[in-house]
Amino acid sequence: MLSYQILSTVRLGIKSLLLHKLRSGLTMLGIIFGVCSVIAMLAIGEGASYEAQEAIKKLGSNNILIRSLKPPEAARQQAGGGAGFRGMSLKYGLTYDDAARLQATIPGVKRVVPMRIIRENVRFGRSEVPCQVIGTLPVYTEVTQVEILRGRFLTDVDELYKNNVCVITAGLAQRLFPAEDPMQHSVKIDAFYYRVVGIIRETGKAEQRTQAGRMEGQPLDNNVYIPLSTSRTRFGEILIRRMAGSFEAEEVQLHQVTVQMRDTAAVETADPQIRTLLKRFHDQNDYELIVPLELLRQAEATKRRFNIVLGSIAAISLLVGGIGIMNIMLANVTERTREIGVRRALGAKRRDITLQFLVETVVLSVGGGLIGVAVGMLTPVVVSMATEMKTIVTLWSVLIAFGISGAVGIIFGLYPARAAALLDPIEALRHE
Amino acid sequence: MSPPVAVAPATPALDRPAATGQPIIVLQAIHKIYALGEEAQVHALRGVDLTITAGSYLAIMGPSGSGKSTLLNLLGCLDRPTAGRYYLGGEDVSQMSDDALSEVRGRKIGFIFQSYNLIPQLSVLENIQVPLLYQGLDLRAYEVRCIELARLVGLGDRLHHRPNQLSGGQQQRVAIARSLVNDPLMILADEPTGNLDSRTGAEVLDLIDRLNRDGKTIILVTHDDRVAARAHRIIHMRDGLIDREVINRAAPAAASPAHA
Numbered sequence A: 001m002l003s004y005q006i007l008s009t010v011r012l013g014i015k016s017l018l019l020h021k022l023r024s025g026l027t028m029l030g031i032i033f034g035v036c037s038v039i040a041m042l043a044i045g046e047g048a049s050y051e052a053q054e055a056i057k058k059l060g061s062n063n064i065l066i067r068s069l070k071p072p073e074a075a076r077q078q079a080g081g082g083a084g085f086r087g088m089s090l091k092y093g094l095t096y097d098d099a100a101r102l103q104a105t106i107p108g109v110k111r112v113v114p115m116r117i118i119r120e121n122v123r124f125g126r127s128e129v130p131c132q133v134i135g136t137l138p139v140y141t142e143v144t145q146v147e148i149l150r151g152r153f154l155t156d157v158d159e160l161y162k163n164n165v166c167v168i169t170a171g172l173a174q175r176l177f178p179a180e181d182p183m184q185h186s187v188k189i190d191a192f193y194y195r196v197v198g199i200i201r202e203t204g205k206a207e208q209r210t211q212a213g214r215m216e217g218q219p220l221d222n223n224v225y226i227p228l229s230t231s232r233t234r235f236g237e238i239l240i241r242r243m244a245g246s247f248e249a250e251e252v253q254l255h256q257v258t259v260q261m262r263d264t265a266a267v268e269t270a271d272p273q274i275r276t277l278l279k280r281f282h283d284q285n286d287y288e289l290i291v292p293l294e295l296l297r298q299a300e301a302t303k304r305r306f307n308i309v310l311g312s313i314a315a316i317s318l319l320v321g322g323i324g325i326m327n328i329m330l331a332n333v334t335e336r337t338r339e340i341g342v343r344r345a346l347g348a349k350r351r352d353i354t355l356q357f358l359v360e361t362v363v364l365s366v367g368g369g370l371i372g373v374a375v376g377m378l379t380p381v382v383v384s385m386a387t388e389m390k391t392i393v394t395l396w397s398v399l400i401a402f403g404i405s406g407a408v409g410i411i412f413g414l415y416p417a418r419a420a421a422l423l424d425p426i427e428a429l430r431h432e
Numbered sequence B: 001m002s003p004p005v006a007v008a009p010a011t012p013a014l015d016r017p018a019a020t021g022q023p024i025i026v027l028q029a030i031h032k033i034y035a036l037g038e039e040a041q042v043h044a045l046r047g048v049d050l051t052i053t054a055g056s057y058l059a060i061m062g063p064s065g066s067g068k069s070t071l072l073n074l075l076g077c078l079d080r081p082t083a084g085r086y087y088l089g090g091e092d093v094s095q096m097s098d099d100a101l102s103e104v105r106g107r108k109i110g111f112i113f114q115s116y117n118l119i120p121q122l123s124v125l126e127n128i129q130v131p132l133l134y135q136g137l138d139l140r141a142y143e144v145r146c147i148e149l150a151r152l153v154g155l156g157d158r159l160h161h162r163p164n165q166l167s168g169g170q171q172q173r174v175a176i177a178r179s180l181v182n183d184p185l186m187i188l189a190d191e192p193t194g195n196l197d198s199r200t201g202a203e204v205l206d207l208i209d210r211l212n213r214d215g216k217t218i219i220l221v222t223h224d225d226r227v228a229a230r231a232h233r234i235i236h237m238r239d240g241l242i243d244r245e246v247i248n249r250a251a252p253a254a255a256s257p258a259h260a
Ligand SMILES: Nc1ncnc2c1ncn2[C@@H]1O[C@H](COP(=O)(O)OP(=O)(O)O)[C@@H](O)[C@H]1O
Pocket: B034, B035, B036, B042, B043, B044, B062, B063, B064, B065, B066, B067, B068, B069, B070, B071
């Protein structure tokens, strides 16, 4: 009975609104834009933060990454005149001693994985591909997400005997051996041959390493892994980089050390301890610490802030939409004063009139909300297709946006509806 | 002046007109004063006494400003008197709350306005249904009755037309059907033919005459002597009082019980 009455009131509301289609449509626009922008913006924000968090998670939340950095003052010095000056090599970065000390003194360390990252061309037959030649230990696979596609990774035996073996990434295998089976061959790096013993795919974060090796512009998956001991003997400690018309000699023992901790709690206590330890043995600023766990927390905090900003924008746009609706409904009440008087004369109580106009406002705002939800769920799809940005429409953003549109209707409809109900029936009937 | 409640029976059932001859309206010393700001006030009614029996056909006349509309508004329970008593169907409605008055209007009174006052966004049928809506009734159960009323006023073939697709006379006939839908104790008409040409006006008045012959109590306000001539009883107002009253013997004999 009651629901029947509500239903017929809603029908009546829709009928009254359809009487002025253009006006009702324009009034709904405010809500449509508000709801649509909330959903779309939250979807884009959610997608971006999801990607960032996934990337950080791949670094490993139990890991602390330490990377060698060319200290800014040294770089300036070199550029200022020392460039190409033979015999003077620039020495910086992490050392084998650093790695050993980290393993020995920091509590909660599970393993320490050192890496030398050298840029070299890798050749097979007539093919030649610029690569990162990474000297590391077999435990590398324990701290990075690596999928072994064929063969095996490096072993302790390789390390012990400084074997001339290598493991290559799937992308490199394809580029270097378009026709042959890589597992049957050796590749040539600098002057030496390395037998291919395995092919892997890195599911971890390749571009982070690119930064470490300062090899921007390289294909991300052209990596060759060789034993650390082999890297030391074959390449020596002093690395010479050929630049346009000059040489640049650097002495860098390790380019990166990944410290894997037992758990996230150990990460938190180890972070300052590692900083203190490294500071004792480095008098220049030639390394940086990357703590994925901390990055993750920052990403979460950023997302929260982002959501608050979005929420405020959304609130303002819905407020503006609500004021638009209130404005139209007030005009509507004035225009339909006579109708209100007639209805009152025919037995409508004040609350019937209130309900009628409130329902009309809510129909407007919820109608706008529904359209806004539809458009708002479509927009991220289009954005994703156009920009390859990841977007995620969450259920709660849709519910909140839709709920707010309903609430806006009630809040901003109450005053006009009340104004309509309080009209004196006689005055209203006399109204022209 | 007759004592009110003694002769006024309990509220008659909705679907049956009060027995002809029983007083359904009793006004006792009704005053209406409009306050205009601080000091000024208008004494629109100055103690009106009036008894109207069931089945009456009453016309209210008088010069402009004499209080006709004020009286009709009070009779229609759209307003409350400043002083005095108003018994409608035995019930004292003179100091009722706004909601209670709405209830009384919805159940006991049918209105016909000078400017028809149909609701523009509703069809003929829906306009006729409006008073039922506020009785909390399920409209589907009354659809047949509403269609019958539309036929009664000669608009059975226009059920789904909008008011703006109808002529003035047709609109006023829809308004008459609407005033009947809740089977009221009385029908109040304020200059029902004021906006119509004399021919369509006569048709509308014929319809109202017929309602009265069928037992409905009719009260109408008019300036037009020819309109008033159809009534059995004519009240002339002056300065907020009933100046004189005429029993119209020339009126077509009616008032015999409807369902005789
Ligand atoms: N709402 C009102 N406020 C103030 N004065 C009013 C109001 N309604 C009517 N009056 C005054 O009451 C008197 C009677 O008015 P009314 O009943 O409209 O007369 P009629 O309908 O006979 O022309 C007039 O003097 C009019 O100015």
